Amino acid sequence: MEIGVPKETKDQEFRVGLSPSSVRVLHENGHAIFVETEAGTGAGFTDTDYKLAGAQIVSTPEGAWNRELVVKVKEPLQPEYKFLQKEQLLFTYLHLAADRALTEHLIDCGVTAIAYETVEQPGNNKLPLLxxxxxxxxxxxxxxxxxxxxxxxxxxxxxxxxxxxxxxxxxxxxxxxxxxxxxxxxxxxxxxxxxxxxxxxxxxxxxxxxxxxxxxxxxxxxxxxxxxxxxxxxxxxxxxxxxxxxxxxxxxxxxxxxxxxxxxxxxxxxxxxxxxxxxxxxxxxxxxxxxxxxxxxxxxxxxAVPWTATQALNNSTLPYVLQLANLALKAIEVNPFLAAGVNVQNHRLVHPAVQQVFPDLVS
CATH class of the missing domain: 3.40.50.720 (NAD(P)-binding Rossmann-like Domain)
Incomplete structure (x- = not known):
């Protein structure tokens, strides 16, 4: 699978969706990773680090976004809405309950949006990625x-x-x-x-x-x-x-x-x-x-502490990223705990808690 890692655009957001060590694991499993240039600089990771891990460095946001699976840290901001595509997998923090505009756009564009903060942990309903x-x-x-x-x-x-x-x-x-x-x-x-x-x-x-x-x-x-x-x-x-x-x-x-x-x-x-x-x-x-x-x-x-935070986040997200890369949408079918992270799919708002916040967006 082709996996894109864009540079974060939120104010002083220096974390990055995948660390070089995560890229290496994905590359060793046969996946192609496209990292936007300087995406990891704020967290202490150079483009060379990513190249050595097996990533391809792309010079534009489009080069990272135009992929089957996009792995980020924070929710897409309005200038990034144009990059979201039908049948694309987006894996990131979303926090849709506080963002109606983003919720509406995710529904309209047809992306499958999986939120870190609602993925559940087997056996106890805890939130391992949050x-x-x-x-x-x-x-x-x-x-x-x-x-x-x-x-x-x-x-x-x-x-x-x-x-x-x-x-x-x-x-x-x-x-x-x-x-x-x-x-x-x-x-x-x-x-x-x-x-x-x-x-x-x-x-x-x-x-x-x-x-x-x-x-x-x-x-x-x-x-x-x-x-x-x-x-x-x-x-x-x-x-x-x-x-x-x-x-x-x-x-x-x-x-x-x-x-x-x-x-x-x-x-x-x-x-x-x-x-x-x-x-x-x-x-x-x-x-x-x-x-x-x-x-x-x-x-x-x-x-504010991207070197620590990126690695801590990747320690938890990598198994799910790998499952999505290996199985695509089938990962949601075989893993109900990952499926709990799905907020938007097939032009529909599907997460029960977010549906309660925006009942008029439920089709």
């Missing part, structure tokens, strides 16, 4: 939050770890899944006072086995959210409802009650966000101030 980026985003959320709490960055000037005689910063995390757990791991390591809220009591019990008394674990309801958010120095949105928009847990009137210069980092922004005042930003312009609070809403946070 997990590695969730780990990175969770860890980065505290790293970025700590930076923007600095006074020079517009924050209130709080050191999360505190010092002897001065209380540490307070980190409130909405959601105790992978993102929330990893955020707490870093925040605890920095010495912050940490609270996690989640609606799953079993998950809270599991988190207690990890963190013990170092993290305060609370059942997530409106009363508890109101009580803790207003006192937070750093608020992290870590809510995930697979395939759907994240629910709004923090309304504007609650953001108004936060300390001036407090920071919000909403990792759920690529699914619409769980903070009412949060809107998508970019690595170039990552923050804005609203209601006196610093808001960070970069939807491709792992793009």
């Amino acid at each position: 997990t590695p980026m969730s780990i990175i985003a969770g860890r980065l959320s505290v790293q970025f939050g700590a930076r923007f709490l600095e006074r020079q960055q517009g924050g209130r000037g709080v050191l999360l770890g505190g010092v002897p005689g001065v209380r540490p910063g307070k980190v409130v995390i909405l959601g105790g899944g992978v993102v929330g757990t990893e955020a707490a791991r870093i925040a605890v390591g920095m010495g912050a006072a940490v609270q996690i809220l989640d609606v799953n009591v079993d998950r809270l019990s599991y988190l207690e086995t990890i963190f013990g008394s170092r993290v305060e674990l609370l059942y997530s309801n409106s009363a508890h959210i109101e009580a803790v958010v207003s006192q937070a120095d750093l608020l992290i949105g870590a809510v995930l409802v697979p395939g759907r928009k994240a629910p709004i847990l923090v309304p504007r009137n609650l953001v108004k009650q936060m300390h001036p210069g407090a920071v919000i980092v909403d990792v759920a922004v690529d699914q619409g966000g769980c903070i009412e005042t949060l809107r998508p930003t970019s690595h170039t312009n990552p923050v804005y101030v609203e209601e006196g609070v610093v808001h960070y809403g970069v939807p491709n946070m792992p793009g």
